[in-house]
Amino acid sequence: MGKYDKILTIGLLILETFYFVLIKALPENAAKYPTFVCGLLIILTVILGIKSFTLKEKYEGKLFGDLQLKQFLFIIIISGIYIFLIEILGFFVTTFIxxxxxxxxxxxxxxxxxxxxxxFCILIYLVFVVFLKVPVPSGFLI
Known part of the structure; x- marks a missing residue:
């Protein structure tokens, strides 16, 4: 995995640099949150880079070897149901369920x-509805 982590680190740093350049075109107030996210991504990428370039461990397992098909299909199916119900029940009720x-x-x-x-629902409400004033889908419940 070390080789792939190194490639991922370099690719992410290039992408984040591009992202940072795009953020500079935004007005100052609109750029605050994207700048925060970009900074966080850069910090996490640097941590990944330090780990992948300093550790010499080899990955000797099959990628996704322990994937459990039943759990994977379960998540895919309930995600489809979630997307369908979000407009009917509302974002917060559907997300909670x-x-x-x-x-x-x-x-x-x-x-x-x-x-x-x-x-998680309270956190999303506070961040997106209260702080950022982003409208979320509302259904007949909430």
Whole structure:
């Protein structure tokens, strides 16, 4: 995997440089969040680069060798249902149900799944609706 990580690191740095140049064309207020995201991506890419260029470990397994087809198909199917229901039930209700069903379907603890689903919906609401004022699909429930 080291070879692929090195290629990925270089490719991501090129992409992030291009992204940063595009951000400079935005007005100052509109560029704040994209600049933050770009900075975060650069930091994570540098960490990946340091790891991939300094560690000499070899990957000796088959890529996606432990993929569980049932879980993969389960996520694909419920994602399709999620996309279909988002306009009917509303973004937050559908997202809560999707996350809860996905985590329980992947055999996560029910209490942890519930707390995570509620917490994620609250976080998304605060960031996108309250802070960024982004409209989200609303259905007949919320």
């Amino acid at each position: 999707y996350l809860l069903v996905a985590m329980i379907g992947l055999k996560a603890d029910i209490k942890l799944s519930s707390v995570t689903s509620v917490g």
